[in-house]
Amino acid sequence: MNKIKKYFKISSFRFLLKYASDFWVSIVIIASTYSILSVISVSNAIITRNLIDHAINSNFSSMIYFLVLMGVLFVLRMGISSGENIKSTRLNEKMSNKKQKDLIQKLYDAEWLKLNKIHSGDILLRLTNDINNISNFWVNIFPSIIALFVQLILAFITLFYFDKNLAIFAFVLGPISAVIGFVMGRKVKRLQHNIQKFESINRSYIDETIKNIVVIKTFQQEENSIKKVSENQANKYKWVKKKSNFSAIASFAIGSGYWLGYFAAFVWGIIRLSKKLTSFGTFTAFIQLVAQVQGPFEGLMRTIPQVASCLASVERVMEFEDIELEKNKNKNKNIESQEFRKLVLKNLSFKYSKGRPVLSNISLSINKGELIAIVGVSGEGKTTLIRLLLALISPESGEAFIQTNDGLKYDISPDTRSFFSYVPQGNTLFSGTIIDNLRFGENNITDEELENVLRIACVWDFVQSLPDKEYTMIGESGIGLSEGQAQRLAIARALLRKSQILLLDEATSALDIYTEKQVLSNISKMVPDITCIAITHRISVTEVCDKVFRISKNGIIKEYQKEVI
Numbered sequence: 001m002n003k004i005k006k007y008f009k010i011s012s013f014r015f016l017l018k019y020a021s022d023f024w025v026s027i028v029i030i031a032s033t034y035s036i037l038s039v040i041s042v043s044n045a046i047i048t049r050n051l052i053d054h055a056i057n058s059n060f061s062s063m064i065y066f067l068v069l070m071g072v073l074f075v076l077r078m079g080i081s082s083g084e085n086i087k088s089t090r091l092n093e094k095m096s097n098k099k100q101k102d103l104i105q106k107l108y109d110a111e112w113l114k115l116n117k118i119h120s121g122d123i124l125l126r127l128t129n130d131i132n133n134i135s136n137f138w139v140n141i142f143p144s145i146i147a148l149f150v151q152l153i154l155a156f157i158t159l160f161y162f163d164k165n166l167a168i169f170a171f172v173l174g175p176i177s178a179v180i181g182f183v184m185g186r187k188v189k190r191l192q193h194n195i196q197k198f199e200s201i202n203r204s205y206i207d208e209t210i211k212n213i214v215v216i217k218t219f220q221q222e223e224n225s226i227k228k229v230s231e232n233q234a235n236k237y238k239w240v241k242k243k244s245n246f247s248a249i250a251s252f253a254i255g256s257g258y259w260l261g262y263f264a265a266f267v268w269g270i271i272r273l274s275k276k277l278t279s280f281g282t283f284t285a286f287i288q289l290v291a292q293v294q295g296p297f298e299g300l301m302r303t304i305p306q307v308a309s310c311l312a313s314v315e316r317v318m319e320f321e322d323i324e325l326e327k328n329k330n331k332n333k334n335i336e337s338q339e340f341r342k343l344v345l346k347n348l349s350f351k352y353s354k355g356r357p358v359l360s361n362i363s364l365s366i367n368k369g370e371l372i373a374i375v376g377v378s379g380e381g382k383t384t385l386i387r388l389l390l391a392l393i394s395p396e397s398g399e400a401f402i403q404t405n406d407g408l409k410y411d412i413s414p415d416t417r418s419f420f421s422y423v424p425q426g427n428t429l430f431s432g433t434i435i436d437n438l439r440f441g442e443n444n445i446t447d448e449e450l451e452n453v454l455r456i457a458c459v460w461d462f463v464q465s466l467p468d469k470e471y472t473m474i475g476e477s478g479i480g481l482s483e484g485q486a487q488r489l490a491i492a493r494a495l496l497r498k499s500q501i502l503l504l505d506e507a508t509s510a511l512d513i514y515t516e517k518q519v520l521s522n523i524s525k526m527v528p529d530i531t532c533i534a535i536t537h538r539i540s541v542t543e544v545c546d547k548v549f550r551i552s553k554n555g556i557i558k559e560y561q562k563e564v565i
Contacts, residue, residue, distance in 0.1 A: 045158070100127055110323045111325060112387070115323060122200040205228060339406075340405075344366075359381045374551060383425070386535060390417055423487075423507035424507070429490060431479075435450075438453075438492060459492060491519065501533065509537070520534060520541060
């Protein structure tokens with residue numbers, strides 16, 4: 001009983017039902033279509049019987065009637081099959097797209113630290129392969145199961161009419177196949193989990209090699225990288241081979257049961273035909289009907305591995321859906337209309353895991369319109385501070401809030417991100433045109449606004465020098481641009497969002513000192529005022545800043561006078 005419960009998890013079937021909740025009408029139509037095709041198959045056996053018997057007896061008028069009827073059923077079968085194929089393809093795409101969109105929304109709503117425990121390659125596998133497996137269950141496997149049951153019942157009733165003993169014999173062989181199929185399904189499910197596991201590892205590694213191909217080439221690690229890919233593929237292949245071998249053995253066992261029943265029926269029919277106890281047409285129909293009793297059993301058992309694969313995918317998607325969501329999201333829906341006055345941190349502490357804190361008891365206050373520099377050596381918590389301000393992580397203790405002009409206080413949360421524009425470290429541009437990248441934060445921009453932010457970011461002249469100007473195509477991660485050009489475009493993109501606080505996380509590291517100072521100076525002169533918090537390792541740029549905070553050991557922040565830095 002425990003093994004059955006382990007295989008047939010109630011939560012998995014609840015998920016399957018919920019997955020299909022918006023598509024029941026289409027699923028019922030497809031299942032009905034499959035069932036109609038089963039009815040046609042059984043009907044064709046009866047028509048064949050009558051057609052052969054009338055042909056032997058030279059009853060041409062009846063023979064023509066059944067020939068026409070057979071032709072009509074043939075055309076009907078072809079038409080229904082074509083329509084079902086179109087319907088299934090469309091439904092599969094709609095179901096997959098909807099669930100994929102739901103999971104991407106889950107991706108955006110998930111708690112950042114929890115989400116980062118899953119590799120991006122594994123997330124991609126769940127968004128593609130696993131979702132397709134589940135959609136395929138409803139579009140193909142489930143309708144096939146319904147149709148096979150319909151075919152089994154109709155064929156059994158018809159066969160029972162012709163020969164009760166053989167009908168019962170053919171039906172009794174079914175439970176044997178059912179037992180084989182159940183055992184096979186449990187085993188296949190375990191094997192499928194391992195296949196997905198190593199497919200995830202392989203895809204994750206390939207994803208990383210593509211992102212870090214420059215590092216691989218410059219370190220001349222191509223051969224070792226290929227070796228690692230081969231190892232990952234070999235691990236996956238081992239489990240694919242086990243599944244293939246097991247499925248082949250199980251299929252042989254199921255197929256043997258089917259052919260045993262079919263052979264017994266054939267021998268029985270030949271004996272009755274030789275003793276003139278049945279007509280040749282009845283014998284032909286008899287053999288077809290036996291196949292249509294045994295066939296569904298075989299077909300149903302062969303769907304069990306597919307159901308097992310589907311259930312494995314269901315469990316993987318459910319694991320993803322169980323990721324903890326961000327707290328306090330969408331609680332302050334009117335926050336975007338508030339005018340920023342002050343950002344305050346009081347006695348704030350944070351650590352990623354057991355050990356020393358990354359930030360310890362920090363306090364600072366930043367007013368509207370100020371240009372703030374936060375300096376310190378690498379690894380002392382500067383980027384962690386940015387993540388706290390963006391509510392990607394939550395402090396262990398202390399306060400972090402935004403105060404508005406009307407005196408309201410909003411604790412830092414996912415909702416307060418509306419106050420911020422963010423330029424992270426590294427190249428964060430997307431493939432497409434420059435204008436597409438700039439519109440990422442704000443679609444409705446005028447030519448004047450575009451020129452203004454490009455000049456503030458010191459990138460206007462560069463863009464104008466390009467043959468297609470802002471419509472120039474760039475590759476993934478800004479391929480085709482220098483790091484400095486990409487950083488300045490990212491700053492312009494952030495400014496177009498028109499947020500009240502600009503966060504720059506080493507976002508000017510690829511610029512020369514003069515250009516970096518010019519960009520920060522331009523930002524400080526913007527109208528209306530924008531508050532800017534610049535994480536930087538360059539002490540030289542602090543002369544254009546209003547305040548300077550230094551993060552020292554254990555993430556303690558102190559404000560320094562610029563003259564003593």
